Amino acid sequence: MSAIEKVAELATEAALVSSSASVLGWDQETYLPEEAHGWRARQLAWLSGRSHELSTSPALRDALEAALDEVDPSDQRSFGNLTEMKRRFERSTKLPAALVEKDSKLSSHAKHAWSEARKKSDFKLFAPHLQALLDLSREKAELWGYPDEAYDALIETYERGATTASISQVFDALGPDLRLIAAAAVERTALNPVALPDGPYPIEQQMAFNEEVARSFGFDFNKGRIDTTAHPFCTTLGPGDVRLTTRYDEGDFTSSLLGVMHEAGHGLYEQGLRSADFGTPAGDSVSLGIHESQSRLWENHVGRSRGFWEEWFPIAADHFPQLRKTDLDRFLAFIHRAEFSFIRVEADEATYDLHILLRFELERQLMRGDLKVADVPTAWNEAFTESFGVTPPDDAHGCLQDIHWAMGGLGYFPTYTIGNLNAAQLFKAAMQVDSISKGVSSADYSPLLKWLRKEIHDPGATLEPSELIRNASGREPSADAHLQHLRQRYTE
Amino acid sequence: MSAIEKVAELATEAALVSSSASVLGWDQETYLPEEAHGWRARQLAWLSGRSHELSTSPALRDALEAALDEVDPSDQRSFGNLTEMKRRFERSTKLPAALVEKDSKLSSHAKHAWSEARKKSDFKLFAPHLQALLDLSREKAELWGYPDEAYDALIETYERGATTASISQVFDALGPDLRLIAAAAVERTALNPVALPDGPYPIEQQMAFNEEVARSFGFDFNKGRIDTTAHPFCTTLGPGDVRLTTRYDEGDFTSSLLGVMHEAGHGLYEQGLRSADFGTPAGDSVSLGIHESQSRLWENHVGRSRGFWEEWFPIAADHFPQLRKTDLDRFLAFIHRAEFSFIRVEADEATYDLHILLRFELERQLMRGDLKVADVPTAWNEAFTESFGVTPPDDAHGCLQDIHWAMGGLGYFPTYTIGNLNAAQLFKAAMQVDSISKGVSSADYSPLLKWLRKEIHDPGATLEPSELIRNASGREPSADAHLQHLRQRYTE
Numbered sequence: 001m002s003a004i005e006k007v008a009e010l011a012t013e014a015a016l017v018s019s020s021a022s023v024l025g026w027d028q029e030t031y032l033p034e035e036a037h038g039w040r041a042r043q044l045a046w047l048s049g050r051s052h053e054l055s056t057s058p059a060l061r062d063a064l065e066a067a068l069d070e071v072d073p074s075d076q077r078s079f080g081n082l083t084e085m086k087r088r089f090e091r092s093t094k095l096p097a098a099l100v101e102k103d104s105k106l107s108s109h110a111k112h113a114w115s116e117a118r119k120k121s122d123f124k125l126f127a128p129h130l131q132a133l134l135d136l137s138r139e140k141a142e143l144w145g146y147p148d149e150a151y152d153a154l155i156e157t158y159e160r161g162a163t164t165a166s167i168s169q170v171f172d173a174l175g176p177d178l179r180l181i182a183a184a185a186v187e188r189t190a191l192n193p194v195a196l197p198d199g200p201y202p203i204e205q206q207m208a209f210n211e212e213v214a215r216s217f218g219f220d221f222n223k224g225r226i227d228t229t230a231h232p233f234c235t236t237l238g239p240g241d242v243r244l245t246t247r248y249d250e251g252d253f254t255s256s257l258l259g260v261m262h263e264a265g266h267g268l269y270e271q272g273l274r275s276a277d278f279g280t281p282a283g284d285s286v287s288l289g290i291h292e293s294q295s296r297l298w299e300n301h302v303g304r305s306r307g308f309w310e311e312w313f314p315i316a317a318d319h320f321p322q323l324r325k326t327d328l329d330r331f332l333a334f335i336h337r338a339e340f341s342f343i344r345v346e347a348d349e350a351t352y353d354l355h356i357l358l359r360f361e362l363e364r365q366l367m368r369g370d371l372k373v374a375d376v377p378t379a380w381n382e383a384f385t386e387s388f389g390v391t392p393p394d395d396a397h398g399c400l401q402d403i404h405w406a407m408g409g410l411g412y413f414p415t416y417t418i419g420n421l422n423a424a425q426l427f428k429a430a431m432q433v434d435s436i437s438k439g440v441s442s443a444d445y446s447p448l449l450k451w452l453r454k455e456i457h458d459p460g461a462t463l464e465p466s467e468l469i470r471n472a473s474g475r476e477p478s479a480d481a482h483l484q485h486l487r488q489r490y491t492e
Numbered sequence: 493m494s495a496i497e498k499v500a501e502l503a504t505e506a507a508l509v510s511s512s513a514s515v516l517g518w519d520q521e522t523y524l525p526e527e528a529h530g531w532r533a534r535q536l537a538w539l540s541g542r543s544h545e546l547s548t549s550p551a552l553r554d555a556l557e558a559a560l561d562e563v564d565p566s567d568q569r570s571f572g573n574l575t576e577m578k579r580r581f582e583r584s585t586k587l588p589a590a591l592v593e594k595d596s597k598l599s600s601h602a603k604h605a606w607s608e609a610r611k612k613s614d615f616k617l618f619a620p621h622l623q624a625l626l627d628l629s630r631e632k633a634e635l636w637g638y639p640d641e642a643y644d645a646l647i648e649t650y651e652r653g654a655t656t657a658s659i660s661q662v663f664d665a666l667g668p669d670l671r672l673i674a675a676a677a678v679e680r681t682a683l684n685p686v687a688l689p690d691g692p693y694p695i696e697q698q699m700a701f702n703e704e705v706a707r708s709f710g711f712d713f714n715k716g717r718i719d720t721t722a723h724p725f726c727t728t729l730g731p732g733d734v735r736l737t738t739r740y741d742e743g744d745f746t747s748s749l750l751g752v753m754h755e756a757g758h759g760l761y762e763q764g765l766r767s768a769d770f771g772t773p774a775g776d777s778v779s780l781g782i783h784e785s786q787s788r789l790w791e792n793h794v795g796r797s798r799g800f801w802e803e804w805f806p807i808a809a810d811h812f813p814q815l816r817k818t819d820l821d822r823f824l825a826f827i828h829r830a831e832f833s834f835i836r837v838e839a840d841e842a843t844y845d846l847h848i849l850l851r852f853e854l855e856r857q858l859m860r861g862d863l864k865v866a867d868v869p870t871a872w873n874e875a876f877t878e879s880f881g882v883t884p885p886d887d888a889h890g891c892l893q894d895i896h897w898a899m900g901g902l903g904y905f906p907t908y909t910i911g912n913l914n915a916a917q918l919f920k921a922a923m924q925v926d927s928i929s930k931g932v933s934s935a936d937y938s939p940l941l942k943w944l945r946k947e948i949h950d951p952g953a954t955l956e957p958s959e960l961i962r963n964a965s966g967r968e969p970s971a972d973a974h975l976q977h978l979r980q981r982y983t984e
Binding site (some may be wrong): 034095 | 729
């Protein structure tokens with residue numbers, strides 16, 4: 001067996017364990033009985049301990065070093081795979097197994113507590129869990145090391161190559177333009193309010209329609225499924241097993257639909273990675289900012305476009321006959337309405353990034369110690385009021401709305417806006433290909449998917465995120481396309 | 493830490509792994525996408541390998557031996573727990589880890605192939621898998637050892653204390669009486685045919701009604717749930733996590749309901765075991781013949797009784813208004829109809845055991861080498877025709893109907909009839925307690941459940957199956973109560 005084959009074998013074993021943990025994690029969010037959370041936390045802690053052992057083993061280190069001697073550096077895919085695996089290996093080995101088990105146990109309990117706290121809108125129920133996770137995040141950051149501030153180390157977890165400073169620079173520049181666009185968009189909607197015809201939009205019909213749309217995007221239901229959870233997500237439980245979730249509102253079918261479009265974007269990326277490379281960077285997503293570019297591209301650039309609804313509005317009306325009471329233009333005005341929403345996942349495109357800027361700022365302050373956990377609700381509400389001009393009525397509509405912190409995911413939020421910028425830049429580049437723009441305007445999304453497969457999915461994590469964007473669009477990553485897109489859709 | 497505590501700690505770790513595998517197994521039956529079976533089989537093989545390692549480790553052997561020195565033999569529960577753990581340990585250590593992984597992998601693939609084969613009614617698709625599992629069963633039997641014939645070793649897996657000979661003796665004695673009762677019952681139904689009012693019985697209403705019934709039996713939905721599968725089952729994924737499944741027929745709500753009653757009986761047993769002892773025999777079921785006694789007791793002795801339907805028929809009619817077209821007597825005649833069914837899980841009480849006698853005979857012949865795998869369909873159809881007077885139209889209605897062989901479960905089937913005998917004997921004893929018989933006739937099942945908890949559930953596997961029956965009923969285990977019950981319900 002060559003060293004490269006040995007690496008693949010060891011990586012596969014680690015992937016068997018981590019993907020088993022993903023099955024238990026998915027079940028925890030979808031179907032787990034109330035009183036089973038304690039045992040599930042212990043199961044996940046055991047699995048994550050073993051997964052960490054396997055992905056940080058001396059055997060893997062030796063095999064990796066031998067493989068890096070063996071690989072032909074001109075074989076970009078293999079070389080990129082092994083160098084990225086080495087980088088990940090080194091990062092992982094900085095955390096002792098006991099800390100990884102503690103992390104998993106803490107976040108299992110925290111997720112459960114968060115769910116209760118949100119239900120009761122009682123931040124105090126969640127605060128001790130957030131404090132414990134924050135302390136652990138600081139501990140991890142010190143072990144990983146960072147160029148400038150501890151928060152950098154957390155960002156690196158999700159977005160290879162990004163730092164607090166590099167993100168600040170982009171976000172600070174984006175902020176003023178975003179505020180202007182958002183204010184204009186909100187005013188336009190306020191002047192011409194538009195509502196969806198009254199529900200109910202039966203959940204069974206929503207499920208059927210959502211599935212039809214996801215299928216048309218190219219999501220393969222032989223390799224995945226859609227379930228129901230409090231917070232939509234996409235998770236991969238193995239090659240050929242990509243699971244999306246959404247949540248249903250009987251009064252508004254577009255809520256679950258846009259959730260499915262978004263998660264299907266993630267799912268298409270996962271289904272586009274090479275199965276044979278599962279468990280290694282070559283078969284893995286490269287960063288959350290790239291992942292999110294795929295979900296935003298399908299949700300916003302395809303799913304909210306006029307072209308999309310010209311094709312799909314009549315089909316939607318077959319599922320929901322009350323739509324015949326409205327017309328395409330009014331429906332589009334509804335889809336393109338802008339409002340200052342308290343809830344990030346219900347926010348429209350025009351105001352969405354303001355939610356992220358707020359979270360980025362709070363996380364940075366939390367990590368620097370400039371903000372105490374107990375003060376999060378107040379700080380949240382103050383920052384929200386400043387950005388949006390309204391104050392959340394309770395913490396369930398404020399700092400308790402997202403699951404991310406409960407998952408120990410500090411540093412995760414900024415990647416949503418990075419994803420928005422990437423999505424706009426990629427979609428603009430793709431639409432310059434004739435077959436793609438023709439396809440998109442006639443509900444044939446296969447040329448677009450084929451392009452994304454080649455440019456973004458197939459390389460896995462063998463290239464840097466910025467390289468992928470540069471190769472696909474022929475330009476440096478920037479906010480230009482995103483701002484142009486928002487201005488066009490929301491202010492013209 | 494005492495040796496007894498050390499044993500508990502090691503047993504808990506093994507239980508964390510085996511119960512993680514149970515989560516993946518449950519998901520495989522309920523929600524797994526089509527193309528994910530290969531990877532799932534590999535995940536399960538890895539987990540079952542680790543689980544086997546942990547439950548056969550030298551550390552556990554040492555701790556067990558020290559604990560057996562430490563334990564006070566007059567402490568029956570602790571002593572029974574440790575001696576049974578030792579027995580299981582010795583049995584497990586006879587199988588090498590590689591064989592256990594192979595077993596898991598084979599049966600994962602076989603279950604998938606069986607599902608396809610049944611769909612297409614094509615035994616050839618399943619035959620090579622059955623052959624492989626049969627070969628492996630023989631290999632396991634040789635490693636375990638047996639008193640008389642290899643099949644004994646398989647039976648021992650499911651029914652501590654039983655052998656091929658002891659079961660033959662009971663079954664041979666039962667056979668003639670069963671055939672007479674079944675024939676009389678089938679004739680009675682044929683002379684007075686009765687049908688349920690036409691469907692549809694909407695699946696959503698079936699789910700709601702089934703849940704109401706399971707709840708009234710005492711099934712705790714904070715510690716469990718009900719899902720949908722091709723073949724109903726009950727599985728425990730951890731303390732506080734007991735999952736039942738059933739399947740739905742829009743034309744007959746009693747099909748899913750009786751499935752739920754049956755699986756809820758299993759589930760009540762699992763929920764009645766002590767959580768603190770999870771992973772050790774004291775917190776584990778003792779045998780399948782005892783397990784099945786619980787499902788049969790709730791399904792047949794409670795759920796099919798006149799007393800039950802006097803209370804529940806009006807409630808059922810609220811869910812399914814078409815029931816108002818019939819009355820209690822005609823409905824009971826429907827519930828008590830007897831027909832020669834091709835499908836075991838759809839068989840009525842009067843004919844059910846004949847299905848088991850047939851399978852027991854074929855398994856014995858397969859294990860002895862008197863029957864070749866390729867000849868199973870022919871042998872099945874001949875034996876079926878002899879017992880039931882009709883020939884299965886295809887293998888989906890014959891030898892492909894059950895999942896058990898695909899799970900490598902040779903030796904499992906006889907425990908169904910053992911369970912029927914136990915159920916009748918236990919129910920008869922329980923009904924001699926005044927509060928229980930009063931409760932049962934007024935839809936208050938808590939006195940019955942309390943009695944079962946004390947007599948059967950709480951001891952876990954610290955006593956032998958026959959001891960449990962003897963202690964609870966004050967009699968030696970026998971077929972008397974079962975035959976009496978069948979005669980009364982089906983021939984009088």
